[in-house]
Amino acid sequence: MPLLAEEEAGSVEEVLDYYQKGVAAGEEALGPDGFEEYAGRFWGFLETRPYMRARAGLAAVLWRLGQHQKAIDHYQAMRKLNPNDNQGIRYVLAGHLLARDDIKALRKLLKQHEDDGAAAWLYTRALLAFRENDPGAGKLAEEAWLANSHVPGVLSGKQPLVASIDGYITLGGEDEAADHVEENGQAWQATPGAVAWLAEVTRKLKPRRRN
Structure with missing residues (x-):
C-alpha cells in the first residue's frame, strides 16, 4: 500500500x-x-x-x-x-539538515560516510564548502560535476527534471540529477549565489576520459 x-x-x-x-x-x-x-x-x-x-x-x-x-x-x-x-536515507537527510542550517548534525553525518562518492553526497559537500567560504569548494564542485554533470543545469532551470522511467536511478544520468534537485534543491536555492557559482565553476569542465 x-x-x-x-x-x-x-x-x-x-x-x-x-x-x-x-x-x-x-x-x-x-x-x-x-x-x-x-x-x-x-x-x-x-x-x-x-x-x-x-x-x-x-x-x-x-x-x-x-x-x-x-x-x-x-x-x-x-x-x-x-x-x-x-x-540512501543519508542523501535526503543531508540536504534537509543543510536547508535547516543544522551544520553540526550535517558534519556528523558526512563524517560517517567520508568515502561516499555518490553525486548527491559530493554536491552536498560542495554546497557546504561554498557556504563556509572554504577555498576547496571549487575542487569539490568539480568532483561532484564529474560524478553527474547534469545537476548544475537542472538546478538553474536550463535542463528539465527527468524522472526515472522504471524507478531505478541511472548513475551520472539526468534522472539522478533530477532526484538530487528534488530532494536537495531547497538547500541550494536558500544559499545566495550558490547556483550561479556552481554553474560558473563547472562551465568549462570536460568529462574524464574512459579507459
Missing part, C-alpha cells in the same frame, strides 16, 4: 494517511521483539522492508507539509535501525 500511496491518493494529506497506516501496520507486524532482534541491520531482513519503505515515505510527506523536524527525526531513527543505509 505505501508504494502506491501517491498514485492512489488525491491530496498530500491522503498520502500522509496512507504512509501513517503503513508504518503502523509494520510496527504491529514486527512487534517489539522484531525491532529488538533486527535493530542495526534492519534492511537485511525482507520482512522489515515494507515498514522501512513506508517510514521513508512518511518522512518525505512530512517534509513536504512543512513538518521538517518530524521528518528529520524519522530519517535519523531509520539510520539507527539500519546504519548501512541501503535506502
Whole structure:
C-alpha cells in the first residue's frame, strides 16, 4: 500500500494517511521483539522492508507539509535501525539538515560516510564548502560535476527534471540529477549565489576520459 500511496491518493494529506497506516501496520507486524532482534541491520531482513519503505515515505510527506523536524527525526531513527543505509536515507537527510542550517548534525553525518562518492553526497559537500567560504569548494564542485554533470543545469532551470522511467536511478544520468534537485534543491536555492557559482565553476569542465 505505501508504494502506491501517491498514485492512489488525491491530496498530500491522503498520502500522509496512507504512509501513517503503513508504518503502523509494520510496527504491529514486527512487534517489539522484531525491532529488538533486527535493530542495526534492519534492511537485511525482507520482512522489515515494507515498514522501512513506508517510514521513508512518511518522512518525505512530512517534509513536504512543512513538518521538517518530524521528518528529520524519522530519517535519523531509520539510520539507527539500519546504519548501512541501503535506502540512501543519508542523501535526503543531508540536504534537509543543510536547508535547516543544522551544520553540526550535517558534519556528523558526512563524517560517517567520508568515502561516499555518490553525486548527491559530493554536491552536498560542495554546497557546504561554498557556504563556509572554504577555498576547496571549487575542487569539490568539480568532483561532484564529474560524478553527474547534469545537476548544475537542472538546478538553474536550463535542463528539465527527468524522472526515472522504471524507478531505478541511472548513475551520472539526468534522472539522478533530477532526484538530487528534488530532494536537495531547497538547500541550494536558500544559499545566495550558490547556483550561479556552481554553474560558473563547472562551465568549462570536460568529462574524464574512459579507459
